[in-house]
Amino acid sequence: MPKRVVFEGVKRSEELNLANIGHDTATYIISVMQIRMKDDGSVEKIDRPDSGQNFADRNFRFFPHTVTLAPNEVQAVKVQLIKSSELATGEYRSHLYFRAIRNSDPLGEKELQKDSGISVKLVPVFGMSIPVIIRVGENTSKVSFSDISFHLEKETDPVLKITFNRTGNMSVYGDVQIDHISLQGKVTRVGTIKGVAIYTPNALRHLQFELYKINGIDYHTGTLQITYNSSNDTKLSEAEINLN
Structure with missing residues (x-):
């Protein structure tokens, strides 16, 4: 450490x-x-x-x-x-x-x-x-998401795919958090990945991972909110995907 x-x-x-x-x-x-x-x-x-x-x-x-x-x-x-x-x-x-x-x-x-x-x-x-x-010198790096997709493997395993796009002169590093927001507005944490890095000179990183299976979470409705935060909790990027 x-x-x-x-x-x-x-x-x-x-x-x-x-x-x-x-x-x-x-x-x-x-x-x-x-x-x-x-x-x-x-x-x-x-x-x-x-x-x-x-x-x-x-x-x-x-x-x-x-x-x-x-x-x-x-x-x-x-x-x-x-x-x-x-x-x-x-x-x-x-x-x-x-x-x-x-x-x-x-x-x-x-x-x-x-x-x-x-x-x-x-x-x-x-x-x-x-x-x-x-x-x-000054850090000019920024991150955006693209090619976000969600599917249920074997009809039961929730899988999310994301492409990270890095621009600028330095690497980025942080934690990914995924929240499910129901149609009633209830927010539930359904995924966390710590220590996701995109090192220079890479412009892209593809990420695929399984979300949590939680009783009461309907992955056929609501939205998934994806947030990428740096180690000091600065928001680097965020996006939403509609599951309806």
Whole structure:
């Protein structure tokens, strides 16, 4: 925590709390990786920036690079902005990757029995990345919705599809909330998705998800109100779809 770092204004440093929630001592290796976001929200690792994309790794540093934590232990990782005066107006983004290296002999693990001279042992490797974003200058980004559609899969599962359209010079990030408004005016929260990002240089992101099945909600009537709010509750975009 937190799950993203944004340097803008006078902010020059951030502390991340890294916690080991496992049952064994683990070593975490922290590195920098570059990521491209696709229109469906999935990501892939890249080595060179796309057109309109700027990497941030030359303008921040972090320490330590390796952390060993006992179960339930927490340590702070400090991220500092550097050489910011060299940056032109715009947004710069790279990702910190936290990879857990498990203890070679975890507690409570039984020795494998070998009956043919060959054994296979699968050990999961856990890792996660968080964006480090540097913003310079005025943020001109805006978001709108298009291609909103709703249908009932198998006649019972409510599914909503939305296309996010981003314009401007910086990424957007926020939470999506969907409310059902009945013909009588009753408002019921039927969907929430936290942490929806559209990174530069992407102009689009397609989102599809199931709404809640709630007794008394008739998805054949009324309206769905869709709101996209930033982390500080600023409304980025909103729209309504008529279900009648």
